[in-house]
Amino acid sequence: MLNPVLAMLIGIIVMMLLIIFTKMHAFPSLIISAVLIAVLAMPFGDVTTLSQCISTVTAGFGGTMTSIGIVIGFGCIMGIFLEKSGAAKCMALTILKAVGVKNCDIVLGLTGWVVSIPVFCDSGFVILSSLAKEFSRLTKKSMVWLGGILGMGLYITHFMVPPTPGPLAVVGTFQENGLNVDLGMFILCGMAISVPLFIFAVPLFRHFGKKYPDLVVPYEIDRSKYTEAQLKVLDRINEKYQKNEDLTTEDFAELLQAEKLPSAFLSFATLLVPIILIFANTLVSQITALEGTMFANVVEFLGQPVIALFIALCMGAFLLCREFDKKTCVDLMQQACCDAGPIAFITAAGGALGAVINATGAASMMADWIVSTGIPAILIPIIIGVVMRFPQGSGTTAMITGSAIVAPMIAAGLQVNPYLAALALCLATMCPSYLNDSYFHVVTNFSGMDIKTSLKTWSIASILVPAFGSCIFIVLSFFIH
Numbered sequence: 001m002l003n004p005v006l007a008m009l010i011g012i013i014v015m016m017l018l019i020i021f022t023k024m025h026a027f028p029s030l031i032i033s034a035v036l037i038a039v040l041a042m043p044f045g046d047v048t049t050l051s052q053c054i055s056t057v058t059a060g061f062g063g064t065m066t067s068i069g070i071v072i073g074f075g076c077i078m079g080i081f082l083e084k085s086g087a088a089k090c091m092a093l094t095i096l097k098a099v100g101v102k103n104c105d106i107v108l109g110l111t112g113w114v115v116s117i118p119v120f121c122d123s124g125f126v127i128l129s130s131l132a133k134e135f136s137r138l139t140k141k142s143m144v145w146l147g148g149i150l151g152m153g154l155y156i157t158h159f160m161v162p163p164t165p166g167p168l169a170v171v172g173t174f175q176e177n178g179l180n181v182d183l184g185m186f187i188l189c190g191m192a193i194s195v196p197l198f199i200f201a202v203p204l205f206r207h208f209g210k211k212y213p214d215l216v217v218p219y220e221i222d223r224s225k226y227t228e229a230q231l232k233v234l235d236r237i238n239e240k241y242q243k244n245e246d247l248t249t250e251d252f253a254e255l256l257q258a259e260k261l262p263s264a265f266l267s268f269a270t271l272l273v274p275i276i277l278i279f280a281n282t283l284v285s286q287i288t289a290l291e292g293t294m295f296a297n298v299v300e301f302l303g304q305p306v307i308a309l310f311i312a313l314c315m316g317a318f319l320l321c322r323e324f325d326k327k328t329c330v331d332l333m334q335q336a337c338c339d340a341g342p343i344a345f346i347t348a349a350g351g352a353l354g355a356v357i358n359a360t361g362a363a364s365m366m367a368d369w370i371v372s373t374g375i376p377a378i379l380i381p382i383i384i385g386v387v388m389r390f391p392q393g394s395g396t397t398a399m400i401t402g403s404a405i406v407a408p409m410i411a412a413g414l415q416v417n418p419y420l421a422a423l424a425l426c427l428a429t430m431c432p433s434y435l436n437d438s439y440f441h442v443v444t445n446f447s448g449m450d451i452k453t454s455l456k457t458w459s460i461a462s463i464l465v466p467a468f469g470s471c472i473f474i475v476l477s478f479f480i481h
Contacts, residue, residue: 004041004362005369008405011037011353015401026397027342030349031057034356045361053356060176060355065348068172072347074309075163076340077333078270079119081316084332085324086260087267088115088128094264104135105149105209106202112153113198118271118312120339121158122442125151129446136217143217144457145209147447152201152461155439159395159426160197161190163274163309165340166399167426169347173354173403177411179418183305184282187275189419190426193469197427200468201461208457215448262320270315274308347400354404363408370414377416378424378477381406382470385428394437398429417480424473433462 001007015033018024024032038053047053082088091114099107108131115124132146162168162183167190174181261267281303290296301307317329324332357363370380384405389398402425410421433440434455444454 001042001044002040003365004037004044004360005365007037007040007360008357008362008366010040012401012405019397025342026394027345027349030346030353030401031061034060034349034353037353037362038356038360041360041362046359047356056355056359057352060352061348063176063355064169064172064351065344067176068169068347069344071163071168071305071309072165072344073337073340074306074313075118075165075168076343077336078163078274078309078312078316079123080332080336080339081313081320082115082119082267082270083123085262085316085320087262087270087316087320088119088124089131090261090264090267091115091271094268104139104141105146105206108132108135108146108150109153109198109202112150112155113157113194114271116154116157116164117161117275118163120164121151121154122439124154124158125439125442125446128154132447133217140216142209142213142215143447144212144215144449144453145205147443147449148205148208148458148461149201151439151443151447151458152205152465153198155430155433155462156194156197156201156465157190159399159430160194160423162187163305165343165347166396166429167422168305169350169396169400170403170422170426172347173351173400174407174410174418174422176351177354177358177407179407179411181418181422182282182285184278184280184303186419186422187278188282189423193423193427193472196472197465197469201465204461204464205457208461212453212457215453217448266315266319270312270320273315274305274312277303277308277311278305279303343396346397350397350400350404353401354408357405358408358411363405363412366409366412368413370409376474376477377414378420378474380409380414380416381421381425382428382473385425386431389429389431395429395439399426402429415481416477420473420477420480424470427466427469427473431463431466432459434459 002010011033014036015029018029018032019026034057035053038047038056039050042048042050042053047056091111095107095110095114099110108128111128111131112121112124115128128150129147132143132150135141136143136146158164159166162171167186168183171181171183171186280299284290284296284299284303302311321329321332370377381402384402385398388402389395403422406421406425410416410418435451440454440458443449443458444451447454449457
């Protein structure tokens, strides 16, 4: 049969063609690709019969679903509770008070940065776009500026910080291949690297805003949609605007406070509790003096992603949404499960693809070839991430399929730190966001931009930000092995 690397390339091309040009969903496309690679590469590696082709695929699928399926489901439910309860908007108000209205672009970006850790960036932008429009209406700043930085704040943590399904699946795939990538440490590293990415994005979108200063939300409002208390605040703000007086944080905070939202403490707690528990597990596991103690056992139990997210899920159902009736909460969970299903199946199918690539020996051959060419190993996950993302638009799918290729290569001897490789892959799959990406259209439409403007601003930013991040990873690779 064919060389395993050639078989892998054929399988991946077939997968992309099925996703892009046919009615085939990513899940069956990935499975078909995995089976095709196994059959074409037979009898290389551990796959020597047709029955072994199928057993390798199903074993890879099942192993990944075992490690990641429940976590994805709980994470989606947690996210929808934050969305529907108003907790996400409450977090925005809290950040607003801390930063100030004059830095509203940073407020929006930081809000998106926080909210998108558990909530999909698409949903997060829909939730927070009304906040961006209020800022634009009141400060007369362009939505290219405000909508763009909000979108990028959401975008960065969506790709870099679990429990968002994409990076979560990457961690799971690396672990399935025997690589020591701890979830808590990955979250910490993802947050750390996302900070300079966000800092880079702020002046970038300020520049875009100055190029397109006229895309401002008009002040006219539908007064029927506001309470009497809110209208009084709006009229006072309008009066200050007419007098060219500067707006203060209190002006806008008072308008938002007129809405009935969960407390800031409860909103942030629901988001941070699972992250803190996972971090605690990572920290305690590094302290040898605590090994085997009751305290360590309890922390390890609570810090398992399934348990940590279940606690957050319960906080969302019984605290954030305590005023919702039983049917409403159940319906929200049902909606979240509908969202989680395709993600879980695609993730597990990516695990099947990775298992086949590993079993046929393709990963080992590619690693050996790359080492012999002298190409810096850190460039491999970056290149694969962009190649996986560009033709089919889905960042989550790109992360899943990319990790199925990269993880076996590292396990086979590619000399790059697993954390750097996994994070670099996640970063690279941000590039680019354009017409075949659903989030491109969410940012474009909810910001009031036309396609041409969005391509010149948002799409360019989705290339420049990961390019800047890639430079950081290249530098880090000289010091971290």
